[in-house]
Amino acid sequence: MKHVGIDVGGTKCLGVIVDSFGQVVHEVRYPTPHASELIDLLEKMFRELEGETTLGVGVPGLITADGVIKASPNMKGAHNIAVGPELRERLGIAVHVENDATVAAFGEWKSGAAMGARDAVMVTLGTGIGGGIVMGGQLQRGANGFAGEIGHMVIERDGVECPCGRRGCWERYASGSALKMLSGGVDGKEVFEKFHAGDAEATAVVNTFASWIAEGLASLTNICDPEVIVIGGGVIESFATRIDVLEEKFSQSLYSSAMRPHPRLVPASLGEKAGAIGAALLVGEVVG
Numbered sequence: 001m002k003h004v005g006i007d008v009g010g011t012k013c014l015g016v017i018v019d020s021f022g023q024v025v026h027e028v029r030y031p032t033p034h035a036s037e038l039i040d041l042l043e044k045m046f047r048e049l050e051g052e053t054t055l056g057v058g059v060p061g062l063i064t065a066d067g068v069i070k071a072s073p074n075m076k077g078a079h080n081i082a083v084g085p086e087l088r089e090r091l092g093i094a095v096h097v098e099n100d101a102t103v104a105a106f107g108e109w110k111s112g113a114a115m116g117a118r119d120a121v122m123v124t125l126g127t128g129i130g131g132g133i134v135m136g137g138q139l140q141r142g143a144n145g146f147a148g149e150i151g152h153m154v155i156e157r158d159g160v161e162c163p164c165g166r167r168g169c170w171e172r173y174a175s176g177s178a179l180k181m182l183s184g185g186v187d188g189k190e191v192f193e194k195f196h197a198g199d200a201e202a203t204a205v206v207n208t209f210a211s212w213i214a215e216g217l218a219s220l221t222n223i224c225d226p227e228v229i230v231i232g233g234g235v236i237e238s239f240a241t242r243i244d245v246l247e248e249k250f251s252q253s254l255y256s257s258a259m260r261p262h263p264r265l266v267p268a269s270l271g272e273k274a275g276a277i278g279a280a281l282l283v284g285e286v287v288g
């Protein structure tokens with residue numbers, strides 16, 4: 001059986017058709033439309049991909065179990081959009097809609113860097129921070145499907161303002177956009193280029209940045225005790241061969257560091273397709 005998965009991103013929608021092993025057979029991409037045109041585009045993409053009987057969709061924000069977008073901070077006008085119910089009606093197939101970071105985590109767990117793990121945390125360090133949690137071999141959704149919003153755990157009370165309305169959220173200190181703040185406005189790419197070239201100032205900025213990332217990873221370890229933490233997004237690609245900087249700060253931040261096994265920190269392996277692949281595989285699992 002083949003499944004269709006579509007990842008709705010900030011700028012583009014990526015649709016894939018995958019086989020039961022998570023291998024991508026075909027893909028299409030479109031620019032992300034205004035929220036009012038989202039359902040029409042998803043219908044069009046599904047028909048273009050000629051999927052069989054299921055459609056999985058990943059969308060940023062708070063998504064109900066039934067597939068209604070309650071809020072999506074980065075998509076204008078996205079309040080109470082009944083993506084799941086409307087597409088089920090139009091297409092007459094099983095449709096499952098889930099948070100984009102949750103489906104990306106599911107993709108990495110089922111056919112990427114966390115494959116085979118019973119307890120894993122997936123962290124995406126991009127413009128913001130997204131995440132997904134697998135505990136005891138189960139993807140964790142929470143009571144309302146809102147679990148895994150790890151970027152909004154507060155790490156500094158009364159800290160930097162966050163688009164979610166609170167202050168001091170982890171993503172304001174450890175995401176790609178946070179790096180620019182820590183560097184005093186220097187572009188993150190430039191900071192890492194200088195860091196890799198051995199520049200002292202850039203090294204100091206990257207060390208501070210790594211400490212903020214490590215603080216959050218250590219808290220997640222205290223809560224979830226994962227065997228592996230998969231890290232995706234542009235930030236981890238920037239560390240490249242120097243992930244040891246992050247590992248060192250993480251090791252220092254862990255509670256009782258010398259007395260416990262440390263979770264492995266590994267880069268994500270599915271890249272930009274993790275969400276679409278995860279959405280396709282998750283709906284396959286949800287509807288059997």
Ligand SMILES: [Zn+2]
Nearest residue numbers: 152162164169
């Ligand atoms: Zn926040």
